[in-house]
Amino acid sequence: MNAMAAYHRKALLLGLALLLASAALLLLGASVGSTGFESVLRMGQDAMAWQIVSEIRLPRTVGAWLAGALLGLAGAVAQGLFRNPLADPYLLGSASGATLGVATAMALFGVSPLATHWLVRIGFTGAAFVGAVVAVLLTLLLAKGVQHTLRLLLAGVIVGVVLGAFSSLTLLLNPDILQAMQSFMLGSTAFVGWSAAGVMAAALALCLLAGWLLSPVLDGLALGEATATSLGLRLPQMRAALIAVLALATGTAVAQTGLIAFVGLAAPHLVRSVVKTTHGRLILLSSLLGAVLLTAADLLARWLVAPQELPVGVLTAVLGGSYLLWLMHRATAHEGGGR
């Protein structure tokens, strides 16, 4: 019991540290961009500087934080649900669905008047979200429901490959959209305004709440399906609800910021490397860590080659990947020392 309390205290400390880091990154995010610190210093007098800080830097920093949080949460849910440490938020085909949605939208835009009419209403964001949701539904359809973990994984892979092929075909036939698609596939926070941040905040609140309420299922599942059922958990319904959380979190993040690699995969691992805890806390901490990771990566993406930008997905992969690698080697070194 004492050990449990110590873990809880450690989790709390990690949470506080991540919140502090978030606040620091938020402040830094307002100050870093194509023109550097003077926008912040002069925003009192200069209307344009104020606009740059309030309409561009703040929403995209907040947006990066929220998207990272959504991906971190989705990663924790996916890894718990599939009991697979390699599971990531894009597992059910949402990434390739969103890509196909955006590619189709770009290819049709300006070609067919009817499509243009609709696209202006839903935008690329809407197209990406619809694509992601349709892909998940397709996966569920192929897997004939949510009960069979292996079947779900396989169906997700199949949907991913097939929809990915259709995206490639669309790109091949419309080479002029290649560059814009690339910026989507590597992720970018350049399109995040306050309304987008609002949408993500609402989705995050909903997903965090649902994730917290459903986390006993994940704890139960960790002990095996039979045990989980014997604990009196209504597995089928709760599993479906968790998949809905996963799809909503991933779809929202992907629609607003594009495909950002690695945050969802790395965040839960990074949390677990610091503290062992129940899934309720893991979901919360993982989403905080994802948020910090993506905000930091976004800052670097804006700052390293300013006034140009690097695709943020490249940086999350490099940052998250190298940290994970370091953790892995540290763990093996410890084991080696123990023997």
Next chain:
Amino acid sequence: MKRLWFCLLLTLWLPAQALQITDERGVQVRLAAPPQRIVSLLPSLTETVCALDACHRLVGVDRYSNHPAQVRTLPQVGGGLDPNIEAIVALKPDLVLMSMSSRAAERLEALGLKVAALDTKTHADVRRVLEKVGTLLGVNDAQRVWRTIDAGVSAAAQSLSAKARNTRVYFEVSRGPYAAGETSFIGETLTRLGVKNVVPASLGPFPKLNPEYVVRANPDVIMIGNRSMQAMVPYPGWQSIKAVREQRICVFPNDDAETIVRPGPRMAEAARLMARCLEEKTGEKPR
């Protein structure tokens, strides 16, 4: 009699000697006779052949070649980067024109075809490629065609009113935002028109910018050469840009965008399209 023999020899010898260029790979391409069955695997090369009045010698094009209209009826042999080798060979071409970035050149040469790899990225490239293709095709008026194109660009520049020339322009090539810098083909056309590009040469041809850079630069006119929906769904915070507030945005329809973006012999037409946009947007107040 002697003179006649000399002339006859000359006519036999001259073309054989002249139909020879060094292409972008550094490969010597030598043809025995002016090619009559040409396959072009790059839209700008297709346009170059047609600009040299040799459109009728084309027997196949890639799937992206769509100008002039008559090439649309020709057999399509795949894309420049993924050509259908078999379809090309079946057309029995005596010359294949293609981009350097395609891997098909070696394969086609191994099958005994003559291949010239030529790429255009700048105005100077357009001239060079025009001359090289002219040489290969045995067409003598490449210089004259170039002068016409060049004069067309100059004429478009001169047609601009002082007010239109005095504008600062941001050209977005793709949503990202990817801009056309001063060193890009589009940037060169803007420079020839005498307007100021807000993206300096130091950023390279097509930099992916931070959107706030454009807010800071505050261009007078925004040009969009793609299907980015920029006009309907602007980037956050761009409402303060003068051009956005006053609706000084030219969204070029697909055909026009291709004319402007494609580095080829239609650059005079591209300059005219851009000049018209500038004149429209800087003239009487819209609305």
